[in-house]
Amino acid sequence: MPRLILVRHGQSQWNLENRFTGWWDVDLTEKGEAEAREAGRLLAAKGMLPTVAFTSFQTRAIRTLHLALEEANRLWIPETKDWRLNERHYGGLTGLDKAETAAKHGDEQVHIWRRSFDTPPPDMEPGSRFDLSGDPRYANATVPTTESLKDTIARVLPYYQSSIVPHLKAGACVLVSAHGNSLRALVKHLSGISDDEITGLEIPTGQPIVYELDDEMAEVERYYLSER
């Protein structure tokens, strides 16, 4: 049975500081590193050993993948990085403190920016110090100025279908180390969650989520590995 394991990166420095992160590249905290290692220990303990891995272009997800694979003695498996698995771009909110932004614009507005399905945050201003359009890692990508969850889904899902599904169909155990909103995009698709309901789904850091799939890539079962 095809098996897909999703893991959100461990706590990042800006998760800790409560700042909007999006595409900005921040590293894991010590706690985040420990969460990533723990995820790998869990994979090994439950005998859920990935045979192929995918991650984003962002350090926090890449390092989570590597720390987990190291713990599971699987650093040798093939891995692919792609910007399409990046976090949702936070536009002009990137770098701002989430609590200060709520105090300034109100909780309701910030909730819309964070959790609405199709209302993106304000665009990133040209020349912002968080503008990554000149970053060499994105030389072959179009860096957005902001993204809603809907926009994120529009890049994550085609990538999943074209690049990840063939491995699942070939019998691989696929590990995807990514981000709250790129994983929300996958969970929405795989579990058939509505546009309204997906906004209430929170994906915890460093907790492997396992999908057992049928041959048509439909969900048979979804569970947190820590609960088995």
Ligand SMILES: O=C(O)[C@H](O)COP(=O)(O)O
């Ligand atoms: O990009 C970020 O700031 C977080 O990783 C995800 O933020 P969210 O919980 O506001 O979607």
